[in-house]
Amino acid sequence: MTALVAVAAIIALVIFASDSGRDNERTPGGLRPPHGELDLAQFLSDYAGELSSDARYKQPTAGQRAEVIELLRGLTPASRGTLTGRAQELGLTLSEGADMVTGRRFVMAASTPGDARAWGVFLIDTGAPRSNIVVEVPHPNFDMHTELLGLDLYRKAPGSVLIMAGAHRKASNGKADVAHQAESMFHSAVQLFAEGGRTEIQVHGFDDDNMPTTDVVLSPGSADAGEVITRAGRELERQEFAVCRAWEDNCGKLEGTTNVQGKAAREAGRQFLHVETSRAIRDSDQLVDKVAAALAAAVSR
Incomplete structure (x- = not known):
């Protein structure tokens, strides 16, 4: 199994956690397997490992940023089902489940590695009241293993949000360096989740x-x-x-x-x-x- 297939399979796995009664439905990763917890470390590592400096990357338009931010603003476990179709149109897969380490519930939106719409991973801890911490990982697979440091911090801050870039820093001649691109989806998502003075x-x-x-x-x-x-x-x-x-x-x-x-x-x-x-x-x-x-x-x- 390639890392890309593994990422898709894990996304499909976590979707099962809230839809176990609909085994016949398919996701981009195939049939939903019968599991309810997700190894977030494995998921993020596999995801980061698929990011390449040679991959396609297209800067989002203002309209795309507005649509994705509107979707993320309303994303909760209760709303995920109704938002799934729109998310897919925007290049995102929505999922929810439980972190197998902390046991806390989460909801997540993730683009597909290698897709030009490399918006990233947006992981929201819904198992605790929203905290004052936003964790940001702008350079996965360039700054090696930073996704695991980000995840460890997310786990130690119940109610936090983790935002990880969806493209390699060097993709598209450096246009995917989201730490220096105010028009990136990453930057827009940070502004959304940091509202209210969060650190x-x-x-x-x-x-x-x-x-x-x-x-x-x-x-x-x-x-x-x-x-x-x-x-x-x-x-x-x-x-x-x-x-x-x-x-x-x-x-x-x-x-x-x-x-x-x-x-x-x-x-x-x-x-x-x-x-x-x-x-x-x-x-x-x-x-x-x-x-x-x-x-x-x-x-x-």
């Missing part, structure tokens, strides 16, 4: 050789450092990570000052954390867990 945590990765004595680079983007990010620095150091603080230190090209989500957060008065982690951290489940725990603790206080 944004955007995860990136760097090669160990770029900053060999640093584990994590923290930056508020183009804004001044606020209480949450300064607390995040302390929490990370409490976990014995070496932290470069962009508002105090020279962190080279990893400071995220041109990041468009960061600029929008500054203009809206929201807290924005641009988090770069070393490859050594991202290759270790234990270290990823410690970073996610530190960030979640900083935001939840």
Whole structure:
């Protein structure tokens, strides 16, 4: 089974969780299998693994962005069934289920890897009251394994939302670099889910050789450092990570000052954390867990 088929099959699997009485219906991934929980880590890893710099990517029009945002704004477990047809017209598959690790319910919209309408993955935790955290993964399969750090943070923040780009950063000659494209679906979705002053945590990765004595680079983007990010620095150091603080230190090209989500957060008065982690951290489940725990603790206080 290829990774692409696996992604489609997993999307179909999670749809079954709420439609087990309609076994004869088909989805783009085939017949719904008889399971009700989803391994979100496997799903996101498979999804990210399908993203290629050579894949098609088409920037959404203003009209497409408006339609998808309207759909996402109204997406709940109760509304999923009525929105499914419209979502498919927009290149999205809607699903719901339970996270097999936390047991919490979720609803999700996801584009198909490799499709030109590479809008991304929008994962909404419906098993807890909406939290004040939006987790952002803009460069899957470029900043390797950042989808797993994002998921770990999502799991440690009940009621949060995870937004992952649906295309490789280098696709379409770099037009798919959603961290620098204010007209992307990713950016529009961030603005939707961050409404009301929610804190944004955007995860990136760097090669160990770029900053060999640093584990994590923290930056508020183009804004001044606020209480949450300064607390995040302390929490990370409490976990014995070496932290470069962009508002105090020279962190080279990893400071995220041109990041468009960061600029929008500054203009809206929201807290924005641009988090770069070393490859050594991202290759270790234990270290990823410690970073996610530190960030979640900083935001939840």
